[in-house]
Amino acid sequence: MKISRRGAFKVAAFGAATAAGARKAEAREKKEAPADATGMLYDATMCIGCKACVSACRRANSLEMEAHSRLYDDPIDLSANTANIIKFYEGEDGTSFIKQQCMHCIDPACASACMMGSFQKRQNGIVTWKPERCIGCRYCQVACPFNIPKFEWNSATPAMVKCQMCLAKAGTTNDGQLNEVGQPACTEVCPRAAVIYGPYEELKAEALRRIAENPDRYEDHVYGLDEVGGTQVLYLTAKGIPFSKLGLPELGTESVPALPVGLQHTIYKGFIAPVAVYGVIAGLVWRSRRQYDKAGEEVGA
Amino acid sequence: MNNQHGKPTPIGGPIMTPVMKICLGLAAVSGLMLIFRFLVGLGPVTNLTDGHPWGLWIAFDVVTGTALACGGYAIALLIYVFNKGKYHPLIRSAILTSALGYTLGAVGVMIDLGRPWLTWKLPIFFWTWNLDSVQLEVALCIMLYTAVLWIEMAPVFLERWETEDSKPKLQAFAKKWTPILMKAMPWLIALGIVLPTMHQSSLGSMILLAGPKLHPLWLTGWLPFFFLISCIAMGYGMVVLETMWSRTVYSRYRETSILTALSPAMVVVLLVWVAARLLNILAAGKIGYAFQLDRFAILFWLEILLFLAPAIILMMKPTRSDKDRGRLFIASGMMVTGGMLLRFTAYWFAYNPGQHWNLYFPSLFEIFVTVGLVAAEVAAFMYIIKRFPILTGRPSAALPT
Numbered sequence: 001m002k003i004s005r006r007g008a009f010k011v012a013a014f015g016a017a018t019a020a021g022a023r024k025a026e027a028r029e030k031k032e033a034p035a036d037a038t039g040m041l042y043d044a045t046m047c048i049g050c051k052a053c054v055s056a057c058r059r060a061n062s063l064e065m066e067a068h069s070r071l072y073d074d075p076i077d078l079s080a081n082t083a084n085i086i087k088f089y090e091g092e093d094g095t096s097f098i099k100q101q102c103m104h105c106i107d108p109a110c111a112s113a114c115m116m117g118s119f120q121k122r123q124n125g126i127v128t129w130k131p132e133r134c135i136g137c138r139y140c141q142v143a144c145p146f147n148i149p150k151f152e153w154n155s156a157t158p159a160m161v162k163c164q165m166c167l168a169k170a171g172t173t174n175d176g177q178l179n180e181v182g183q184p185a186c187t188e189v190c191p192r193a194a195v196i197y198g199p200y201e202e203l204k205a206e207a208l209r210r211i212a213e214n215p216d217r218y219e220d221h222v223y224g225l226d227e228v229g230g231t232q233v234l235y236l237t238a239k240g241i242p243f244s245k246l247g248l249p250e251l252g253t254e255s256v257p258a259l260p261v262g263l264q265h266t267i268y269k270g271f272i273a274p275v276a277v278y279g280v281i282a283g284l285v286w287r288s289r290r291q292y293d294k295a296g297e298e299v300g301a
Numbered sequence: 302m303n304n305q306h307g308k309p310t311p312i313g314g315p316i317m318t319p320v321m322k323i324c325l326g327l328a329a330v331s332g333l334m335l336i337f338r339f340l341v342g343l344g345p346v347t348n349l350t351d352g353h354p355w356g357l358w359i360a361f362d363v364v365t366g367t368a369l370a371c372g373g374y375a376i377a378l379l380i381y382v383f384n385k386g387k388y389h390p391l392i393r394s395a396i397l398t399s400a401l402g403y404t405l406g407a408v409g410v411m412i413d414l415g416r417p418w419l420t421w422k423l424p425i426f427f428w429t430w431n432l433d434s435v436q437l438e439v440a441l442c443i444m445l446y447t448a449v450l451w452i453e454m455a456p457v458f459l460e461r462w463e464t465e466d467s468k469p470k471l472q473a474f475a476k477k478w479t480p481i482l483m484k485a486m487p488w489l490i491a492l493g494i495v496l497p498t499m500h501q502s503s504l505g506s507m508i509l510l511a512g513p514k515l516h517p518l519w520l521t522g523w524l525p526f527f528f529l530i531s532c533i534a535m536g537y538g539m540v541v542l543e544t545m546w547s548r549t550v551y552s553r554y555r556e557t558s559i560l561t562a563l564s565p566a567m568v569v570v571l572l573v574w575v576a577a578r579l580l581n582i583l584a585a586g587k588i589g590y591a592f593q594l595d596r597f598a599i600l601f602w603l604e605i606l607l608f609l610a611p612a613i614i615l616m617m618k619p620t621r622s623d624k625d626r627g628r629l630f631i632a633s634g635m636m637v638t639g640g641m642l643l644r645f646t647a648y649w650f651a652y653n654p655g656q657h658w659n660l661y662f663p664s665l666f667e668i669f670v671t672v673g674l675v676a677a678e679v680a681a682f683m684y685i686i687k688r689f690p691i692l693t694g695r696p697s698a699a700l701p702t
Binding site: 006034054077078079080102109110111112113114115116117131132133134135137138141142143145147149151152154155156157158181209228249252256257259260261263265267268274277278281282284285286287289290291 | 339340341343350351355381382384386401410413415416417420422423426429430432433434435436437438486487488490491492494497498502504506507508509510511512514525527541545577605652654655657658683
C-alpha cells in the first residue's frame with residue numbers, strides 16, 4: 001500500500017493528538033492539606049519500642065494477633081491484620097525504632113486510583129476506605145508509594161485494611177468518631193508521647209521546633225513535609241540514622257498522581273477530544289460506507 | 302474492491318475435532334479450579350502478595366490480551382479512516398478475534414477482582430465516579446467496547462438466522478433487526494474506533510500511577526502513546542498470523558498480497574514507535590539507565606529490537622516467492638512479541654515495590670487458569686468460523702478440509 005500524503009498526514013495527526021497531552025503533563029497544581037487537617041508526629045528518638053501502640057491498634061480495630069513465635073504478638077510487617085507496627089533497626093550508626101502505618105498523604109495515590117471513591121480523603125483529611133464502593137481491584141496497592149493498603153488474601157470476601165486514624169475501624173464500614181479522648185488509639189497509649197496526634201499545622205511547627213532546638217539530636221529532615229507532595233504523618237529521626245535506613249522510601253517532592261492524572265485531565269479535558277474525534281471518525285466511516293455501497297459492496301461488519 | 306475473495310462463508314466440517322476436545326477439556330478444568338478460587342480467596346491459589354498485587358491475570362489476560370485483540374481496531378482504522386476498502390475481507394475474522402479477546406479480558410478481570418459482586422455498580426453509579434482514576438476510564442471503555450464488538454458481530458449471526466426456515470421466530474427476529482442494525486452501524490463502527498484509541502492508550506497512563514515503583518525507563522508521560530501505537534502493530538500482526546493460520550489449517554486461500562501491501566504502513570508505525578521511544582528517553586535524560594547492564598537495560602533494548610527488526614524485515618525487497626510470506630510471518634510474530642514485552646515489562650518486570658518483596662512469578666494455578674481461558678477462546682473461534690460466515694477466500698479443492 002502506498003501511503004498518500006493525505007494518509008501520512010492522518011497518521012501524523014492521529015499521533016500528535018494522542019501525544020499532545022504528554023507535553024503538558026506537569027500542569028496539575030500542587031494540592032494543599034485541608035484546613036481542618038489533623039495528623040501524627042512520630043519522634044524516633046523518643047520511642048522505646050514498647051509496642052503498646054501495636055496492641056492498642058489491634059484492640060481499637062478488632063484485628064487478630066500475629067504471633068509468629070507463638071509466644072506473643074510479634075508481627076513482622078504491616079498486613080491485613082496489622083495496621084500499625086513498630087520495627088527495630090540496628091546498624092553501625094546506632095539503633096532506632098520506627099513506627100509504620102498509613103501516611104495519610106495530602107494528595108493520596110490510592111484515592112486517585114480508586115474508581116468509585118472507596119478510598120477518599122474524608123474528615124480531617126484522613127484517608128478512609130468504604131467497603132460498599134470497593135470491587136477489590138487492588139489498584140490502590142499498585143499506586144501507594146508506601147505499600148500501605150493491605151488486602152485480605154485469605155478471604156473469599158476480602159476487605160482493604162489500613163490505618164484510618166481510628167476514624168473508622170480498619171477494614172470495616174462504621175464511620176466512627178475518634179474515641180472519647182479525641183485521638184487515635186496509638187497516640188493515646190504511647191507512654192513517652194513519641195507519637196502525638198494534633199492539627200497538622202501545629203505538628204509541622206512542632207517538628208521544626210524540635211530540630212531547631214536540638215540540631216545535634218535530630219537529622220535535619222522532617223519526613224513527610226515534602227515527600228510525594230506532603231503527608232499528614234510526619235517523622236523525626238536521630239542524627240546519623242537517615243530515614244532510608246528505617247524503611248521509609250526516598251521519594252521526590254511531586255505527588256504520585258501528578259503525572260498520570262495531569263496527563264489524563266489534559267487529554268480528556270471537558271471530554272472534548274473524544275467527542276470531536278468521534279464526530280470526525282463517524283464522518284469518515286459514513287463516507288467510506290457510501291463509497292462501498294456505490295461500488296455494490298456488501299456492507300456490515 | 303472487486304469481489305474476487307468471495308462472500309464470507311462458514312467453513313463447515315465436524316465441530317468435535319481432537320483440537321476442539323483438548324481446548325474444551327482445558328477450559329472445563331480451569332472452570333472447576335475457579336470454583337475453588339472463589340471459595341478460598343486469591344491468596345491460597347495465586348502467588349500475589351501485598352507487594353505484587355497484580356500478576357499474570359492482569360498483565361496478560363487484561364492488559365496484553367486486549368491489545369492482542371486489537372486486530373478489529375487496526376483493520377477498522379484502515380478501512381474507514383484510511384479508506385482502504387480492499388481490506389474488507391479481513392474485517393469479520395478480525396472483529397471476531399477482538400470480540401473473543403476482549404471477552405477473555407473481561408472474564409480475566411472478574412476472576413482477579415477481590416470483590417467482583419460489586420462490579421455491577423461501576424457502570425451505573427455514575428455519581429460515585431472518580432474522574433481522577435485512569436482505571437475508571439479503562440474499565441468503562443472496555444465494558445462498552447466489548448458490547449460494541451459483539452453488536453458489530455451481530456450481522457454475521459443474523460445473516461445465518463435469516464436463512465433458517467425451520468425456525469420462523471428466529472428468522473423473523475433477524476429480518477426485523479438487520480435493517481435497524483445496518484442504519485446504526487456507522488455510529489457503532491466509529492465508536493469501535495474511538496473506544497480502543499481511548500483505553501489502549503490509557504492502559505499506558507494507568508500504570509504510571511505506580512510512580513516511583515516503576516523503573517524510570519517506563520515511567521514517562523509518553524507511555525500511553527507507546528501503548529497505543531504498539532497495539533495497532535500488535536493488531537495487524539495478529540491479523541496476519543490468524544490469516545496464515547486459517548490458510549494452513551482450513552485451506553482458505555486468501556490473498557497474501559493484501560497483507561504484504563500493508564507492510565509500508567507498518568514500517569512507518571514501527572519506525573515512529575522506535576524513534577519516539579529513543580527520543581523520549583534521550584530528552585528525559587534517562588539514557589544512562591539504558592546502559593547500566595542490568596535486566597532493565599536488557600528489557601529496554603529487547604523491546605527496541607522487537608520493534609526495529611520487523612521494520613527492517615518489512616523494508617526488504619519483495620522476492621515474489623514463498624519467502625515473502627515467511628518474512629511477513631516472522632515480522633508479525635516479532636511485532637506481537639514486542640507489544641507483549643512492553644506490557645509485561647510495564648505491568649510486571651519493571652514494577653518494583655521495594656527491596657524486601659520477593660520477585661513475583663505466577664503460580665501453576667494462575668498459569669493454568671489463563672491457559673484455560675485462552676483455550677476457551679480458541680474453541681469459540683473454531684466453532685463460530687465453522688458454523689457462521691466469517692472467513693472469505695476459496696476453499697482449496699485440492700486439499701482435504
